[in-house]
Amino acid sequence: MSxxxxxxCETGDVATVQACLARGDNVNAKCDxxxxxxxxxxxxxxxxxxxxxxxxxxxxxxxxxxGSTALHLACGKGSAQCVALLGxxxxxxxxxxxxxxEYGETAMMRAVEENYLSCVEKMAELDGVDWETENEDxxxxxxxxxWAFAI
Numbered sequence: 001m002s003x004x005x006x007x008x009c010e011t012g013d014v015a016t017v018q019a020c021l022a023r024g025d026n027v028n029a030k031c032d033x034x035x036x037x038x039x040x041x042x043x044x045x046x047x048x049x050x051x052x053x054x055x056x057x058x059x060x061x062x063x064x065x066x067g068s069t070a071l072h073l074a075c076g077k078g079s080a081q082c083v084a085l086l087g088x089x090x091x092x093x094x095x096x097x098x099x100x101x102e103y104g105e106t107a108m109m110r111a112v113e114e115n116y117l118s119c120v121e122k123m124a125e126l127d128g129v130d131w132e133t134e135n136e137d138x139x140x141x142x143x144x145x146x147w148a149f150a151i
Contacts, residue, residue, distance in 0.1 A: 006031035009039035033065040060091045067101035075111035080118035094128030104136030
């Protein structure tokens with residue numbers, strides 16, 4: 001991926017994203033370990049997330065160096081809009097929804113841990129969320145919530 005596409009996704013430059021994709025930039029190539037979709041999600045750039053999700057060649061299951069998906073990043077950033085868009089995508093599956101990062105956290109755990117109730121609510125609307133999941137420390141969602149709300 002060109003640095004230009006990555007930066008445009010992160011900063012919300014729709015025209016540049018469209019130009020990069022039109023010239024054939026790889027929608028799944030990683031820059032600094034993240035895909036254009038991850039950069040758009042992290043920047044909470046909803047229109048760019050929509051543009052990228054419209055691409056048939058997009059790998060929605062891609063992970064960063066820490067094993068997090070775009071859904072993890074949306075939940076960790078508190079972007080309920082991104083969670084909803086990703087969750088509605090035809091490629092979203094139980095496997096992606098319940099992917100664990102290097103700490104054994106699912107996207108739902110990230111939302112709970114960061115106290116992003118709006119993201120938890122959007123995740124709860126998705127079919128297939130594993131409500132019994134545990135992280136690498138053996139903590140379940142209730143444990144994580146108890147810890148998060150104690151801070």
